Amino acid sequence: MSEKLLDETIKKQVSEFFGEMQHPVKLLFFGSHEQNCEYCEETRGLLEEISQLSDLITLETYDIENDKDTASLYNIEYAPVTVVAGVVDGETRNYNIRFAGIPAGHEFSSLINTIVMVSKQDSGLSPDIRKQLAALDHPVLLQVFVTPTCPYCPRAVILSHQMALESPFVVGEMVEAMEFPELSTRFGVSGVPHTVINSGDGEVVGAVPEANLMAEIERALAVAA
Numbered sequence: 445m446s447e448k449l450l451d452e453t454i455k456k457q458v459s460e461f462f463g464e465m466q467h468p469v470k471l472l473f474f475g476s477h478e479q480n481c482e483y484c485e486e487t488r489g490l491l492e493e494i495s496q497l498s499d500l501i502t503l504e505t506y507d508i509e510n511d512k513d514t515a516s517l518y519n520i521e522y523a524p525v526t527v528v529a530g531v532v533d534g535e536t537r538n539y540n541i542r543f544a545g546i547p548a549g550h551e552f553s554s555l556i557n558t559i560v561m562v563s564k565q566d567s568g569l570s571p572d573i574r575k576q577l578a579a580l581d582h583p584v585l586l587q588v589f590v591t592p593t594c595p596y597c598p599r600a601v602i603l604s605h606q607m608a609l610e611s612p613f614v615v616g617e618m619v620e621a622m623e624f625p626e627l628s629t630r631f632g633v634s635g636v637p638h639t640v641i642n643s644g645d646g647e648v649v650g651a652v653p654e655a656n657l658m659a660e661i662e663r664a665l666a667v668a669a
Contacts, residue, residue, distance in 0.1 A: 449486070450493050458556055462498040465563035468531035471495060473505045474515055476523035483546040483623060487524040490546065494555070500563060502531075518542075519615075522624065526555070528605075530562050540612075541605045545620025549592025554601040554618060561602070567610040573654050577611040582665055584614045586657075589621045589628060589638040599651040600637035606654070642668065 450458070473491050475484040488505060495503040508515040508523055518527050518538060525544050530537040539562060547555040561568065569577070586604040590597035604616030621628045621636060631640045631647070639648040639657065646664025648657055 448493065449490050455493070455497060458494070459497045461556060461560065462500070464560050465498060465500045467563050467565055468500045468502065469559050469563045470529045470531055470536055471501060471503045471559075472514075472518065472527040472529060473503065474508050474511075474518070474520045474523050474525045474527070475505065476508050478509050479523055481523045484524045486548075487526065487546040490548070490552075491526060494559075501559065528555075528558050528562050530565060532565075540608045540615040542615070542617040544617055545623040546592075547618065550595055550598050551590055551592055551601065551618060551620070554598040554605075557598070557602055558605045561605065562609060565609075567606040569606050569610055569654060573607075573658055574610055576658050576662070577607060577614065580611050580613040582613065582668075583642075584611075584661055584665070585617070585640075585642050586614065586661075587617050587619050587627070587631075587640045587643075589619045589631070589633045589640065590636050591621055594636045596651040597637040600639055600648075603651075603654055603657060604639065607657075 471491050473488050475481060475488060491503050495501045506514050508520055522544065524546065525542055528541045530539060541558060543555060588601045588604050590601060601618045608614045608616035619627055621633055631644060635649060637651055641647060641661055641664045645668045646660045648660050
């Protein structure tokens with residue numbers, strides 16, 4: 445991809461922010477040659493540019509049809525999807541942190557902040573929320589529906605990623621609503637950010653404090669029990 449997506453000013457700012465990174469991070473891009481993946485090439489190009497801004501970032505690219513084993517390992521069913529994984533003692537560590545769709549517009553900041561958070565291996569959540577997450581014993585899927593023009597969406601996306609980093613039971617996934625209209629329709633998404641918990645057992649509309657999301661997670665798990 446020859447056309448650059450990031451100008452020099454943005455690259456300089458991101459490079460400086462990446463100076464806070466402490467441990468390696470691996471980005472795994474999943475594209476598709478069979479699905480109508482309008483933004484696959486653009487997403488891959490964006491990740492290539494980002495990965496060049498820090499020696500601590502590596503990028504691996506996969507095709508969900510050609511690389512079915514890897515896609516299955518990370519539970520990837522559609523494209524484009526970006527996984528932000530840690531590297532601990534040379535081994536890839538999957539924290540179940542994902543971006544479905546291109547992380548453009550305001551979501552670019554979500555990606556950059558998530559990369560640094562994973563690199564620090566610290567969710568930054570309050571002690572109370574960490575304690576509640578440590579008590580989880582059932583899977584929690586947080587799908588945060590967003591649009592690139594939504595200024596409040598990054599808060600909701602990053603919170604889902606904080607919880608995924610903190611607990612192996614939590615999956616935090618940004619979903620770009622316009623790229624995945626079938627998912628948006630399925631869950632009745634009309635405004636963003638809209639966080640869907642366990643495929644509809646619970647939901648939160650808007651960017652809410654961590655305690656509010658945690659309370660809705662616990663309510664959703666109780667309803668499904």
